[in-house]
Amino acid sequence: MSSQEIPEENLPVEQGAAHAAVEVAEDPFADPGLPVHKPRIQDIDERAARRSERTVAFMFTLSMLATIAFIASFVTFPVDKIVYIWPFGNVSALNFSLGMTLGVALFAIGAGAVHWARTLMSDQEITDERHPIAAEPEVRAKVMADFAAGAEESGFGRRKLIRNTMFGALAMVPLAGVVLLRDLGPLPEKKLRSTLWAKGKQLINMNTNEPLRPEDVVVGSLTFAKPEGLEEDAHDFQVQIAKAALMIVRIQPDDIKDQRELEWSHEGIVAYSKICTHVGCPIGLYEQQTHHVLCPCHQSTFDLADGARVIFGPAGHPLPQLRIGVNAEGNLEALGDFDEPVGPAFWERG
Numbered sequence: 587m588s589s590q591e592i593p594e595e596n597l598p599v600e601q602g603a604a605h606a607a608v609e610v611a612e613d614p615f616a617d618p619g620l621p622v623h624k625p626r627i628q629d630i631d632e633r634a635a636r637r638s639e640r641t642v643a644f645m646f647t648l649s650m651l652a653t654i655a656f657i658a659s660f661v662t663f664p665v666d667k668i669v670y671i672w673p674f675g676n677v678s679a680l681n682f683s684l685g686m687t688l689g690v691a692l693f694a695i696g697a698g699a700v701h702w703a704r705t706l707m708s709d710q711e712i713t714d715e716r717h718p719i720a721a722e723p724e725v726r727a728k729v730m731a732d733f734a735a736g737a738e739e740s741g742f743g744r745r746k747l748i749r750n751t752m753f754g755a756l757a758m759v760p761l762a763g764v765v766l767l768r769d770l771g772p773l774p775e776k777k778l779r780s781t782l783w784a785k786g787k788q789l790i791n792m793n794t795n796e797p798l799r800p801e802d803v804v805v806g807s808l809t810f811a812k813p814e815g816l817e818e819d820a821h822d823f824q825v826q827i828a829k830a831a832l833m834i835v836r837i838q839p840d841d842i843k844d845q846r847e848l849e850w851s852h853e854g855i856v857a858y859s860k861i862c863t864h865v866g867c868p869i870g871l872y873e874q875q876t877h878h879v880l881c882p883c884h885q886s887t888f889d890l891a892d893g894a895r896v897i898f899g900p901a902g903h904p905l906p907q908l909r910i911g912v913n914a915e916g917n918l919e920a921l922g923d924f925d926e927p928v929g930p931a932f933w934e935r936g
């Protein structure tokens with residue numbers, strides 16, 4: 587038997603009193619309802635509302651000015667300029683100004699929006715009963731009407747100063763990101779369309795650093811070559827070798843199937859770009875029986891006995907061939923630059 591079933595006169599004095607109290611208490615979970623709405627100063631004083639409007643507009647305008655300052659900083663301060671700023675000490679003028687101006691631009695948009703919502707948009711609390719997720723057409727119509735009413739109460743259409751400055755601030759902030767794209771570096775322009783190879787440039791063995799002679803290249807060997815004059819300690823060595831690196835192989839002239847390849851070779855010695863035409867990996871795996879070279883990155887395979895055509899893999903076109911000959915000293919030399927851009931197909935089509 588629970589205590590609720592025990593006759594009250596049988597309960598101890600204190601418990602009986604508490605039991606009686608429970609019976610008369612109000613429902614502790616009753617909905618207290620919404621507190622009484624208190625209008626804000628802006629709701630009853632048009633001058634206060636105007637002050638808030640000007641504050642919001644000021645924040646959005648500040649954001650626009652900060653964005654302009656961001657762009658100005660980007661083009662004004664050199665990368666290596668250091669300035670003393672208390673309490674940070676010595677800092678990069680460029681980094682500091684970019685961070686500060688972008689921070690102000692974003693903060694001002696946020697602060698303006700919050701101030702707008704807290705002082706000018708309606709703060710009347712309302713309750714709505716839960717309804718099924720799939721709303722009836724009339725409910726949807728009511729939602730749209732409520733949305734329109736909300737838009738009206740926010741003053742979005744009426745307070746044109748806020749609306750216009752907000753649009754201005756939101757439109758300008760992305761400019762900061764656009765300007766930063768400039769840091770990706772200068773455009774390549776025509777630099778990827780030509781290499782250091784030119785008529786008369788000797789082929790230098792990359793292992794010995796000596797000019798290559800035809801007798802150095804035997805059938806079945808693979809030799810890598812660079813243009814004469816390109817030294818490894820040159821400041822742009824990596825940039826130049828990434829375009830000019832050559833693979834040299836010797837093939838029995840009778841085994842060469844492509845007529846142009848034969849004409850551009852010297853006694854069966856052929857020179858091809860070492861840069862894969864898929865996405866530019868250096869090729870280095872040579873199969874001497876078949877004269878196939880394999881790119882280690884995605885397994886594109888080229889037939890060096892047939893114009894370096896692609897016989898397998900994702901590469902879109904053959905490796906460019908360099909026309910070669912022999913100079914008066916008996917060294918291998920280029921007879922010009924490649925007649926097409928080396929590397930990925932994009933540059934050939936661009």
Ligand code: FES
Pocket residue numbers: 862863864865866867881882883884885886899900901
């Ligand atoms: S880079 Fe050579 S196959 Fe992809």
